[in-house]
Amino acid sequence: MTGDKIEKGNKPMTEASSAAAETGTKQDDFIRFDDISKRFGKNVVLDDLSFSVGTGERVTLIGPSGSGKTTILRMLMTLIKPDSGTIRVGDDYLFHEKRNGSLAPASEAHIRKVRGRITMVFQQYNLFPNMRVLRNVTEAPIHVLGKSKDEAEERAKELLDMVGLGDRVSAYPSQLSGGQQQRVAIARALAMDPDILLLDEVTSALDPELAAEVLDVLRDVAKSSDITMLCVTHAMKFARDVSNRVLMFDAGRIIEAAPPAEIFDEPKQERTQRFLQSVLAES
Numbered sequence: 001m002t003g004d005k006i007e008k009g010n011k012p013m014t015e016a017s018s019a020a021a022e023t024g025t026k027q028d029d030f031i032r033f034d035d036i037s038k039r040f041g042k043n044v045v046l047d048d049l050s051f052s053v054g055t056g057e058r059v060t061l062i063g064p065s066g067s068g069k070t071t072i073l074r075m076l077m078t079l080i081k082p083d084s085g086t087i088r089v090g091d092d093y094l095f096h097e098k099r100n101g102s103l104a105p106a107s108e109a110h111i112r113k114v115r116g117r118i119t120m121v122f123q124q125y126n127l128f129p130n131m132r133v134l135r136n137v138t139e140a141p142i143h144v145l146g147k148s149k150d151e152a153e154e155r156a157k158e159l160l161d162m163v164g165l166g167d168r169v170s171a172y173p174s175q176l177s178g179g180q181q182q183r184v185a186i187a188r189a190l191a192m193d194p195d196i197l198l199l200d201e202v203t204s205a206l207d208p209e210l211a212a213e214v215l216d217v218l219r220d221v222a223k224s225s226d227i228t229m230l231c232v233t234h235a236m237k238f239a240r241d242v243s244n245r246v247l248m249f250d251a252g253r254i255i256e257a258a259p260p261a262e263i264f265d266e267p268k269q270e271r272t273q274r275f276l277q278s279v280l281a282e283s
């Protein structure tokens with residue numbers, strides 16, 4: 001689509017992150033979940049889960065429906081609170097379990113600070129229907145980040161060019177295809193200059209052709225920046241191309257974690273093999 005660099009207040013790929021990308025190893029514990037449990041009623045959704053993600057790492061979460069993948073992303077957005085355990089981003093806690101077992105939610109100011117570094121793109125694009133494309137992308141940078149209108153518009157136009165929609169800035173969402181709307185949603189997420197981008201089944205609602213366009217944009221994002229990405233997807237080829245590591249979930253636990261070539265070509269767990277076969281059979 002375009003080879004433009006993501007020029008966050010610019011985040012070019014650093015030597016360390018490109019080394020991490022090559023080796024599939026993480027260099028630090030930028031995001032860390034420790035002993036996280038969550039139940040809804042009797043349904044145990046996350047079961048004493050611990051894992052971490054390195055700075056600039058691209059991690060794909062796979063697994064059967066209901067295995068807890070989206071819950072992980074929603075916890076990072078502080079939309080869902082764990083019952084127990086600790087979540088840390090960099091040096092900041094989102095949720096912190098004290099020694100006595102009680103869960104100390106971080107202060108509002110603290111959560112705002114951490115949340116300001118994370119954006120999420122959802123399966124449904126959730127654009128503002130009454131705003132043109134450009135304003136959809138500039139709204140939060142102006143009102144949340146405090147950018148000037150000129151600065152926000154300049155950046156929004158760059159990003160809309162990058163997602164192949166530089167000529168649709170004046171359109172309303174209803175005048176765009178689903179794939180185009182999702183690309184606006186990606187531009188809108190990137191306009192917040194996030195350190196962490198969460199992608200939740202962003203192509204599930206799209207026809208294969210439109211999904212491919214969206215995935216191409218995300219490949220460009222992954223290639224040209226060192227944004228840390230956590231991605232829930234059934235698009236296995238995309239996961240293979242983009243991820244450093246794939247985590248296989250089952251019943252609220254990670255049952256296998258490995259670089260994509262390993263997990264897709266030589267899955268060790270029988271449950272992973274069965275899951276991958278079922279996904280292949282669907283596509």
Ligand SMILES: Nc1ncnc2c1ncn2[C@@H]1O[C@H](COP(=O)(O)OP(=O)(O)OP(=O)(O)O)[C@@H](O)[C@H]1O
Pocket residue numbers: 040043045063064065066067068069070071072232
């Ligand atoms: N707010 C909620 N209230 C009650 N149950 C919930 C809530 N959110 C999630 N769940 C349940 O938690 C379980 C895990 O959901 P989650 O969305 O994390 O799974 P998932 O692995 O992302 O699945 P899918 O691939 O279908 O999106 C499911 O059984 C779901 O019904």
